[in-house]
Amino acid sequence: MINGQIRDKEVRVISESGEQLGIMSSKDAMKLAREADLDLVKIAPKAQPPVCKIIDYGKYKYELARKEKEAKKKQKTVEVKEVRLSPNIDTNDLNTKMNNAKKFIGKGNKVKVTLRFRGREMAHMQQSKHILDDFAQALADVAVIEKPAKQEGRSMSMVLTEKR
Secondary structure, three states: OHHOOOOEEEEEEEEOOOOOEEEEHHHHHHHHHHHHEEEEEEEEEOOOOOOEEEOHHHHHHHHHHHHHHHHHOOOOOOOOOEEEEEOOHHHHHHHHHHHHHHHHHHHOOEEEEEOOHHHHHHHHHHHHHHHHOOOOOOOHOOEEEEEEEEEEEEEEEEEEEOOO
């Protein structure tokens, strides 16, 4: 709330330099803000009495937007990369997939390792679980299992994340 929107009888006023001017009526506070050619902005509406500050509202909004933008820049999004395997995968192919997963984890992403079953492979799902276990074991130096291997329809998957 700014200027005329403030309807409280008494408010605690802080000057533009940051010093406390004390508790006064909102009309007196408005008068002080007008004399300084600035705005009266309610900063802490829940306080008893509410806290208002004499500042340039446009500049205040700009600073808030800038801080928000800075915080957004520093935020890191974590992607989930997927590595697909099949039950009859060869060792060299498995090593290639492991290297890819290492790269993804090194960049700070999570890796979802999916073991896909087709046709007759569906009958031997539990015997193929060792492939996922071996995969996780091979990456144990850089990754840790976030979600253990779980069967979901025609596939079995687990999620690996960076070791902290």
